Amino acid sequence: MNFELSTRMGAVDSSAVAEILKSSVSPDVISLAGGNPDPALFPNDELADIAGEILRKMPIQSLQYGKTEGYPQLIEKIAERLSRVEGIDCSNDSIIITAGATQAIELTTKVLINEGDTVIAENPSFLGAFNAFRSYGANIIGIDMHDDGMDLDALEKAIQENENVKMLYVIPSFQNPMGTTMSLEKRKALYEIIRKYKLVTIEDNPYGDLTFDGERVPTLKSMDTEDLIVYCGSFSKIVAPGLRVGYALCNKELAENISAAKQLADVHSPLLPQIMVSDYMEKYDLDELIDKMRHTYAHKCRTMLDAINEYFPEGVTCTKPNGGLFIWCDLGHGIDTYALAKKASEHKVSFVPGNVFMVDSAKKTSTLRLNYSTMSDENIVEGIKRLGALIKSEI
Amino acid sequence: MNFELSTRMGAVDSSAVAEILKSSVSPDVISLAGGNPDPALFPNDELADIAGEILRKMPIQSLQYGKTEGYPQLIEKIAERLSRVEGIDCSNDSIIITAGATQAIELTTKVLINEGDTVIAENPSFLGAFNAFRSYGANIIGIDMHDDGMDLDALEKAIQENENVKMLYVIPSFQNPMGTTMSLEKRKALYEIIRKYKLVTIEDNPYGDLTFDGERVPTLKSMDTEDLIVYCGSFSKIVAPGLRVGYALCNKELAENISAAKQLADVHSPLLPQIMVSDYMEKYDLDELIDKMRHTYAHKCRTMLDAINEYFPEGVTCTKPNGGLFIWCDLGHGIDTYALAKKASEHKVSFVPGNVFMVDSAKKTSTLRLNYSTMSDENIVEGIKRLGALIKSEI
Structure with a gap:
C-alpha cells in the first residue's frame, strides 16, 4: 500500500x-x-519532590482533563515574570501554554497562514519553524543576516515585492543557529517596519534568559503598541525540555483562535509538567x-x-x-x-x-x-x- | 488590529x-x-511514587529532549498489550506516542488530507475529530448510524458518489456520543469495503477497554491485512486524561510521516507522563x-x-x-x-x-x-x- x-x-x-x-x-x-x-x-530532585506532592495532594487538577489554554497559576506566574524581567505588560493579551515554543509557532501558523501565503524569516533560522511554515503550504522568503540582526532594507524590499506576505518570524536574542543578537536600534527600526505594514510577527525567544553578562535587549513585544507580536517563550532551556512547557503571548482575539487550534490538536498540554513548573517557580528561585x-x-x-x-x-x-x-x-x-x-x-x-x-x-x-x-x-x-x-x- | x-x-x-x-x-x-x-x-498515589522515582533516578531520560516517536519501553508495552488483549499483531507496524488519541487523529489528518478532500465519518461522532478534519480543509460526509454501527449501504454510496474520498473515521466500540458498538458481522463487511476501495481508515478506540461484561468485539486493526487502518488508542480513559498519553499504530511508512508532522508540532510528548504510564504498567496491574x-x-x-x-x-x-x-x-x-x-x-x-x-x-x-x-x-x-x-x- x-x-x-x-x-x-x-x-x-x-x-x-x-x-x-x-x-x-x-x-x-x-x-x-x-x-x-x-x-x-x-533541578531533578526538586522536581521529584514537587511531582510527588502534586499527584498526592491535587489528583484532580493534575490528572483530570484541564483547560486548553493551560494551568491558570502557571499563566499568572509567566505574566508576572515577563513583566518583571522583560518589561512586557501582559494585561491586555492572553497567554496559552503550549508544548514548547515549537507548538506555539505551529499553531500560530495554522491559524494565520493559507496555502500560498508568504512568511518572511531570518536566513539562517530555526529549521523547526521553517518546517512548520512549509507544513501549511507557506512560501518562505529568507532575509540575510548581519551581526546585529537581519538586513532591514532587504526585509522591506521583500515585503513590497512578494505577494500575500502574512507573517514575519524572528529570533532576536541569541539566535538559532547564529548566536547573534539584534541590536536595540535595529529592533526599534524593525518594529517601525512591522507597524508600517501591519505585519504579524512571531518573536521566538527561547534563549533570552541565557544572557551571559545579564544584559537583555528589550523584546519586540515590549514595544508592541499595535498588538502585532506573537511572543513565544519556553521553559525548555531554563528548566528542562523533556517537560515540553512553553507558551504564546498575544492579542486576546488571536489567542482564542490559537486555543481553538490547540483544542483539536491535543485538548491541552499535560497538567503535571505545567503544575511542576508553576510550583518550582513558587517554591524555588528560578532566577x-x-x-x-x-x-x-x-x-x-x-x-x-x-x-x-x-x-x-x-x-x-x-x-x-x-x-x-x-x-x-x-x-x-x-x-x-x-x-x-x-x-x-x-x-x-x-x-x-x-x-x-x-x-x-x-x-x-x-x-x-x-x-x-x-x-x-x-x-x-x-x-x-x-x-x-x-x-x-x-x- | x-x-x-x-x-x-x-x-x-x-x-x-x-x-x-x-x-x-x-x-x-x-x-x-x-x-x-x-x-x-x-491511581494517583501509585503515580506519585512512580513520578518521584523516575525524576530522581532517570533525570536525563525524563527531562532531556527525547525521541519524537515516544519512550521506547512504553511503545513496547503498548504493542505487547494490543497483541495480548486485542489480538493485534504490531510487528509490521509502528507505534507513535501522541497527546491522547486526539493528536493521533489530528496528525494523521495533516499528513493525508488536502484541502477539498472528503472524509467520511459516522454521524453523529466525536466533535474533536470533525474539527480536526475541518481544520485541514476537509469536506465531511456523515453516514447514518444504526444500533450495530454505520449504514454500510450508505457508506458505499458515499464512497462512490463523492470526489476525493481520502479517509474514513470510525469509533467501532462504545461510540462517542452514541455508546453503541459495531457488530462483528458489520466490522467484517466494513473491512471488505475498506479493502475494496483502499480507503485509509482511522479506527478510534479510546473506550474499548471499558467493556461492561468483558466482551471485546475484534478491532478492524486485527483484520487489517492491507495496512489500511490507523489505530488510535489512549490511556486517557484507563489511567488518567491529564497525562495526555495516547498513540497511533499504523503502517511504518505512514508512521514516519506522522512522526515528521509531530516533530514540527511539538518535538515529542513530555517524557515524564510517558514513563509514568510505562512504569505503572510494569509495577502494577493495569488490567x-x-x-x-x-x-x-x-x-x-x-x-x-x-x-x-x-x-x-x-x-x-x-x-x-x-x-x-x-x-x-x-x-x-x-x-x-x-x-x-x-x-x-x-x-x-x-x-x-x-x-x-x-x-x-x-x-x-x-x-x-x-x-x-x-x-x-x-x-x-x-x-x-x-x-x-x-x-x-x-x-
Whole structure:
C-alpha cells in the first residue's frame, strides 16, 4: 500500500532533521551538533519532590482533563515574570501554554497562514519553524543576516515585492543557529517596519534568559503598541525540555483562535509538567537556577571560542555570542560544509552544516553551527581541535 | 488590529466546543454533559511514587529532549498489550506516542488530507475529530448510524458518489456520543469495503477497554491485512486524561510521516507522563485497574438506564451501551434539544444536545448525549429525574 500524502507535508524537509539527529550516533564521536541544554543543570530532585506532592495532594487538577489554554497559576506566574524581567505588560493579551515554543509557532501558523501565503524569516533560522511554515503550504522568503540582526532594507524590499506576505518570524536574542543578537536600534527600526505594514510577527525567544553578562535587549513585544507580536517563550532551556512547557503571548482575539487550534490538536498540554513548573517557580528561585545556567554556558562558550582561536585556520570567521547555545562559523575557502559533515564523522567529531538552517537547503554553503552546552571543557577543546585539523586538511 | 485568519480555521466549529464546556458552570447544576472519567479511579498515589522515582533516578531520560516517536519501553508495552488483549499483531507496524488519541487523529489528518478532500465519518461522532478534519480543509460526509454501527449501504454510496474520498473515521466500540458498538458481522463487511476501495481508515478506540461484561468485539486493526487502518488508542480513559498519553499504530511508512508532522508540532510528548504510564504498567496491574473502572461504569450506566426507565416519558428511545461513558437518547415529539439545553440549566441539569455531534450542527435534532461516569448514584438519579420532568413539560 502506497499512501497518497498531503501536498503540504511533501514540502517539509524532514531529511535535514534526520541529519541533525543522526550526527551523534557513535559514542567516540564528539558531537558539536546538538542543541540540548546541559542535563547537569536540571533541578531533578526538586522536581521529584514537587511531582510527588502534586499527584498526592491535587489528583484532580493534575490528572483530570484541564483547560486548553493551560494551568491558570502557571499563566499568572509567566505574566508576572515577563513583566518583571522583560518589561512586557501582559494585561491586555492572553497567554496559552503550549508544548514548547515549537507548538506555539505551529499553531500560530495554522491559524494565520493559507496555502500560498508568504512568511518572511531570518536566513539562517530555526529549521523547526521553517518546517512548520512549509507544513501549511507557506512560501518562505529568507532575509540575510548581519551581526546585529537581519538586513532591514532587504526585509522591506521583500515585503513590497512578494505577494500575500502574512507573517514575519524572528529570533532576536541569541539566535538559532547564529548566536547573534539584534541590536536595540535595529529592533526599534524593525518594529517601525512591522507597524508600517501591519505585519504579524512571531518573536521566538527561547534563549533570552541565557544572557551571559545579564544584559537583555528589550523584546519586540515590549514595544508592541499595535498588538502585532506573537511572543513565544519556553521553559525548555531554563528548566528542562523533556517537560515540553512553553507558551504564546498575544492579542486576546488571536489567542482564542490559537486555543481553538490547540483544542483539536491535543485538548491541552499535560497538567503535571505545567503544575511542576508553576510550583518550582513558587517554591524555588528560578532566577537563581537561570543564573547558574548563564554562568555555565558563558564559560563553555568562552572555552569553545578560545579553542577556535587556537585550532581553526585563518580565514574562518565565527560569531561571538553573548548568550544562548550556539556559535556560527563561516569556514570560507569554498568549503562545502554538507560534504565536510560526512567526513567529520571519520574524524570523530560532528557539527550541523549551515545549509540545514537555510531557506534554500540545497544550496552549498561554507557555514556551520557549533553547540557547546552539553559537553565537558575537555571535549569542547578536543572537538574543536579535531574539527580544526579537518578544516586545515580541506584548505 | 483585526487578524486575517486562515480559511481552514474558519471551518472549525469552536462554538459547539464552548457549548459543552460551559454546560456545567454552576455548582447546583447536575451535569450529564461531561465526558470525563471518574477521578476517584485515578491511581494517583501509585503515580506519585512512580513520578518521584523516575525524576530522581532517570533525570536525563525524563527531562532531556527525547525521541519524537515516544519512550521506547512504553511503545513496547503498548504493542505487547494490543497483541495480548486485542489480538493485534504490531510487528509490521509502528507505534507513535501522541497527546491522547486526539493528536493521533489530528496528525494523521495533516499528513493525508488536502484541502477539498472528503472524509467520511459516522454521524453523529466525536466533535474533536470533525474539527480536526475541518481544520485541514476537509469536506465531511456523515453516514447514518444504526444500533450495530454505520449504514454500510450508505457508506458505499458515499464512497462512490463523492470526489476525493481520502479517509474514513470510525469509533467501532462504545461510540462517542452514541455508546453503541459495531457488530462483528458489520466490522467484517466494513473491512471488505475498506479493502475494496483502499480507503485509509482511522479506527478510534479510546473506550474499548471499558467493556461492561468483558466482551471485546475484534478491532478492524486485527483484520487489517492491507495496512489500511490507523489505530488510535489512549490511556486517557484507563489511567488518567491529564497525562495526555495516547498513540497511533499504523503502517511504518505512514508512521514516519506522522512522526515528521509531530516533530514540527511539538518535538515529542513530555517524557515524564510517558514513563509514568510505562512504569505503572510494569509495577502494577493495569488490567486490574481497568476491571475496577469497567465495573464502576457498568453500575453507573445501569443506574442511569433504570432512572431513564422510571422518569422519562414514553416515546423517548435510548441506546443501551455495553461499555464506555455515554448514553444517546432521542426524545422524539419534535423537540429541539439545542433549545431544550438552554432551558435545562434553569431546571438545574445539563446535557449535550445532539446537533453538536452532527456533521450538520445547524440542523435541529431531538437527540442528546448523557454521561454517567463522574457522578454519584444519587446525582445520576436526581439529574435524570429533573431532565425527565423537563421533557414531559415540553411534550
